[in-house]
Amino acid sequence: MKKQLIASAIAIALGTIGVVSADETSSSIRGQISTPQGAPAANTTIIITHVPTGTQRRFTTNEQGSFNASGLPVGGPYTILIDSDTYQDKEITNVQLELGNPFVLREVLQAITGEVVTITASASDFRYPNSGSNSSFGSREIEGSPSVNRDLKSVLRRNPLVNVLDNDEGSMSVAGSNPRYNSITIDGIRQDDDFGLNGSGYPTQRSPISLDAVEQISIATNPYDASKGGFSGAGISVVTKSGTNEFSGNVFYEYFDDKFAGPSRESGASDVIPTAFTERTYGFSVGGPIIADKLFFFANYEKFEAPGTVEAGPDGYPSGNPADVSIADANEVIRIAREIYGVEPGTWELGSIEEDVKKLLKVDWNINDYHRASFTYQDTDGKQTSNNVGGRTLNLSSHWYTRGDHLRAYSAQWFADWSNNFATELRIADKSVDNTQDPLEGRGYGQVSVRTPSGTVEFGPDRSRHANELRNDTFQVAFEAEYLSGDHTWTFGYVYDDLDVYNVFVQDSLGSWSFDSLADFENRDASEFNYQNSFLNSADDAAAIFNFKTHTFYVGDVWDVNADLILNYGLRYERITTSDTPRLNPNFVNRYGFGNDASMDGKDILLPRIGFDYQVAENVKLSGGIGRFSGGRPNVWLSNAYTNDGVTIVVPDVDTNDPQYLADVLTNVDVTSIPTYVTDRMVAGNGNSTPIDPNFDIPSEWRYSLKADWNTSLGVLGDNWLISSEAIFKDIDKDVQWIDLAREQIGTTVAGQPIYGPVDANNPDQYDLLLTNISGGDSRILTFSMDKQWDNGLHLNLSYTNQDINDRVPGTSSTATSNYQYTTTYDRQNPAIATASYEVKHRLALNLDYDVEIFNGLNTTFGLFAERVSGRPYSWTLGSFRDGDLGDQSDFDDSDVYLPYIPTGPNDPAVDFSCNSCLSYDEIIDHLNDNGISTSGGFLSRNAYRSPYKTNIDLFIRQEVPGLFNDQKGEVYFHIDNLLNLVDSSQGKIYSNPFSESQQILFDYDVNQNGQYQYQEPFGDYRYGSPANFREIESAWRVKVGVRYKF
Structure with missing residues (x-):
């Protein structure tokens, strides 16, 4: 029996394809009980x-000997008692349940011989799988992962398909997909960045939940379960801890400052000493019974605070980023602002501040043996000062702003067993997020820029913070029913999602004034004034306000065909409804014959899925499936249509050379009010727009996978190795694209590249960017992993991943204009299939965990994470500065995105080598050779080149120490980032592309009247010294120290 149990546990450790969840909050136990003769053991009691x-749950097996216990809390331990009136009772203890992955029990009963047979499973029998498309992580991985930032991604990166990018927001790409396409739920509450502005994928600035509050985490890219959806990257589920019958808790404190960080040095450069900083994180967790065996609570609090130093100041003031402006000139600007204009400009002598507070409360209620309920409340409030450091301009504190993200969420769940065969789950959840960007000194006046003898000073709310507010609220009701019928477990469900969005973003709505000198500033004589607003002169009237409702229906079946084969198949249907449409622009209708007021109302999609799980032999399993997936695209792409209708947001219809304009607007300036000369000339416009295609379809892709799992012995390395290999394929069915309706093709270059011109010659700078669909793109991903748990406390997981990802439009930005403008291509209107921006060609990852008692009764924990990752893709492109030769309007003609044509030889008719500024053929070839480009005769491909490999090693060390009482202990621990750099200062260098869609300029260009390219040296003889930026902070070792007391 022990052998049989372990075989069952191994099957779970390897994972069950098609059952792992994208938004699960619980687990289940199901199985089949047989008589000694192999017949179904019907009417057997399972406790x-x-x-x-x-908590106890009781079930009776059906006529096939099957039972299904769903809605069980994750973790454990559990005890399973098989109580038979005819055969020997059997008890299985120390069972651990994995999030969203059922424990499958298949037992053959024996004749009665005496006492109950008890089988105890060891912890190593229940290793959480981490081998490709599906992974789960329990307390050992969560508590033992190196994590200076206490981020969920520090745990998730253990998965072979996860790549955490080295950018400022720590974006996470899974299986080469856009980081915005992932979805995360916490206790069933969807916590995506619903609007889509945060590159991190979170609705908050930092991780939305404390790691101390997390019980388990799962990640799935191919769950062939029809109940799972809402993502095109990965579905991530987090379940929080619950109270038990034992009162317990802990308090902790972590500290990190510049003394615990090393200098970073790029090869051939001098050391970069870290700027002075201090970070503190502290908090507590507590849980226990309110009523023993009945009602329990768990509470968590965590606060992060990082008071900063002065980052920028005038010339001569000690700061890390000195401006050109002298202290005297800066003080003169401050004096004039206060005395002449009566406004408070602020100072430079403030440090930036970052704070983040996380609160969580969870209550679990065991109503009776057949019903339980759970309630979770979560509040995460983060604030960070942004002081616009950059360049040589001095920005005073009134020009700074506080960025805030405040998340409030709750979830109430009710799990019910109505009979042995029928169970339901009801969930009601709500999440609201307020994103604010508030100027430090308020919005009492507009932006002011003053040119002084030594440099420029800016104060007042910066132009992008004049009207900038985002609120979104998501309400969800989800109902699911499970029915066990013979060997089939049927699932039926309905999910109702209601999303409300309020978004206002209007630059210069408070006015922006420029002054050419201190004298002009004191005399109130401005040189320039900019104003933009709704034609009603109220930024609130320019807000995008809309509501989307999504109705999801699904049906699925898990069929236990026999003891070795499980099929999981189903159908999911999603439909969007809305009564909100963008404001109709009659001018748009006249131009194109259809309206700009299309919405997502009535858009729907069918998502069929089927998966299998086949136990080929006792130690070999095959699994896989095929399914259609959709979801995760940012709602900001849809919001663009509501914000940019071409009618609402306008600039005043004025003549800046009109003497009245000079007298009323630029003379005797009052920066606290907008001149009536301007406000009286705001009329509904005929401007640019970003509509939705009336025929737009919900984006989707097909996924296929095949996985082999093998439990084997490797000789002297031990037995019970779990070796897995998986192939994942994706075919993009429909993706997103932006095309400019205001452009039409008027010719081609000699090389065949399209040249565009305006549809309306009287309005050559007009653009109307239509959000539409495009097809094409695919993925091939191979993973290989080895996993081993030794009895001495050592656990090893080693994985290798190879990706070949291709797409057409990367969708790396939040706006239609940026997505259109900055996609690398040779034809903006029809991007070609090429290497995706998030492809990771090679990734080798090692996770090593070790628990040992170096001191008697006191545990020592080591957690090591190491990865070797190939560099991010980038493209060589043509430099553009007001180059409209290929037909770009003025808003887009300075983006360096066009792929260069490489001549076949000195007589190639597609290139002009003869003009005065033109590079000769030999000079072009020399430049190509200098940059390692060997292509000739054709266009370079997008993302055909790569930044350097990176090697990253992080270490976690924790040592228990005696507590004040026998049942209490303390802990001292260290998180070490970039251990390689700590050991050898010349190693651990991290480079990253400056943008997700990264371009490096090869040549500047023109196109002559004959359609030939004319190449010149890049502007100012500029050349990239490296295809990627050196990351100073990530390239240096960092050590964070912490203490914890557990009671």
Whole structure:
């Protein structure tokens, strides 16, 4: 029996394709009980006990000997008692349940011989799988992962398909997909960045939940379960801890400053000493019974604070980023602002501040043996000062702003067993997020720029913060029913999602004034004034306000065909409804014959899925499936249509040379009010727009996978190795694209590149960017992993991933204009299939965990994470500065995105080598050779080149120490980032592309009247010294120290 149990546990450790969840909050136990003769053991009682809370669930097997216990809390331990009136009773103890992955129990009963047979499973029998498309992580991985930032991604990066990018927001790409396409739920509450502005993918600035509050985490890219959806990257589920019958808790404090960080040095450069900083994180967790065996609570609090130093100041003031402006000139600007204009400009002598507070409360109620309920409340509030450091301009504190993200969420769940065969789950959840960008000194006046003898000073709310507010609220009701019928477990579900969005963003709505000298500033004589607003002169009237409702229906079946084969198949249907449409622009209708007021109302999609799980032999399993997936695209792409209708947001219809304009607007300036000369000339416009295609379809892709799992012995390395290999394929069915309706093709270059011109010659700078669909793109991903748990406390997981990802439009930005403008291509209107921006060609990852008692009764923990990752793709492109030769209007003609044509030889008719500024053929070839480009005769491909490999090693060390009482202990621990650099200062260098869609200028260009390219040296003889930026902070070792007391 022990052998049989371990075989069952191994099957779970390897994972069950098609059952792992994208938004699960619980787990389940199901199985089949047989008689000694192999017949179904019908009417056998199954008693499942959750040991920490004493909760019991009772079931009776059906005529096929099957039972299904769903809605069980994750973790454990559990005890399973098989109580038979005819055969020997059997008890299985120390069972651990994995999030969203059922424990499958297949037992053959024996004749009665005496006492109950008890089988105890060891912890190593329940290793959480981490081998490709599906992974789960329990307390050991969560508590033992190196994580200076206490981020969920520090745990998720253990998965072979996860790549955490080295950018400022720590974006996470899974299986080469856009980071915005992932979805995360916490206790069933969807916590995506619903609007889509945060590159991190979170709705908050930092991780939305404390790691101390997390019980388990799962990640799935191919869950062939029809109940799972809402993502095109990966679905990530987080379940929080619950209270038990034992009162317990902990308090902790972590500290990190510049003394615990090393200098970074790029090869051939001098050391960069880290800027002075201090970070503190502290908090507590506590849980226990309110009513023993009945009602439990868990509470968590965590606060992060990082008071900063002065980052920028005038010339001569000690700061890390000195401006050109002298202290005297800066003080003169401050004096004039206060005395002449009566406004408070602020100072430079403030440090930036970052704070983040996380609160969580969870209550679990065991109503009776057949019903339980759970309630979770979560509040995460983060604020960070942005002081616009950059360049040589001095920005005073009134020009700074505080960026805030405040998340409030709750979830109420009810799990019910109505009979042995029928169970339901009801969930009601709500999440609201307020994103604010508030100027430090308020919005009492507009932006002011003053040119002084020594440099420029800016104060007042910066132009992008004049009207900038985002609120979104998501309400969800989800109902699911499971029915066990013979060997089939049927699932039926309905999910109702209601999303409300309020977004206002209007630059210069408070006015922006420029002064050419201190004298002009004191005399109130401005040189320039900019104003933009709704034609009603109220930024609120320019807000995008809309509501989307999504109705999801699904049906699925898990069919236990026999003891070795499980099929999981189903159908999911999603439909969007809305009554909100963008404001109709009659001028748009006249231009194109259809309206700009299309919405997502009535858009729907069918998502069929089928997966299998086949136990080929006792130690070999095959699994896989095929399914259609959709979701995760940012709603900001849809919001663009509501914000940019071409009618609402306008600039005043004025003549800046009109003497009245000079007298009323630029003379006797009052920066606290907009001149009436301007406000009286705001009329509904005929401007640019970013509409939705009336025929737009919901984007989707097909996924296929095949996985082999093998449990084997490797000789002297030990037995019970879990070796997995998986192939994942994706075919993009429909993706997003932006095309400019205001452009039409008027010719081609000699090389065949399209040349465009305006549809309306009287309005050559007009653009109307239509959000539409495009097809094409695919992925081939191979993973290989090895996993081993030794009895001495050592656990190893080694994985290799190879990706070949291709797409057409990367969608790396939040706006239609940027997505259109900055996609690398040779034809903006029809991008070609090429290497995706998030492809990771090679990734080798090692996770090593070790628990040992160096001191008697006191545990020592080591957690090591190491990865070797190929560099990010980038493209060589043509430099553009007001180059409209290929037909770009003025808003887009300075983006360096066009792929260069490489001549076949000195007589190639597509290139002009003869003009005065033209590079000769030999000079072009020399430049190509200097940059390692060997292509000739054709266009370079997008993302055909790569930045350097990176090697990253992080270490976690924790040592228990005696507590004040026998049942209490303390901990001292260290998180070490970039251990390689700590050991050898010449190693651990990290480079990253400056943008997700990264371009490096090869030549500047013109196109002559004959359609030939004319190449010149890049502007100012500029050349990239490296295809990627050196990351100073990530390239240096960092050590964070912490203490914890557990009671």
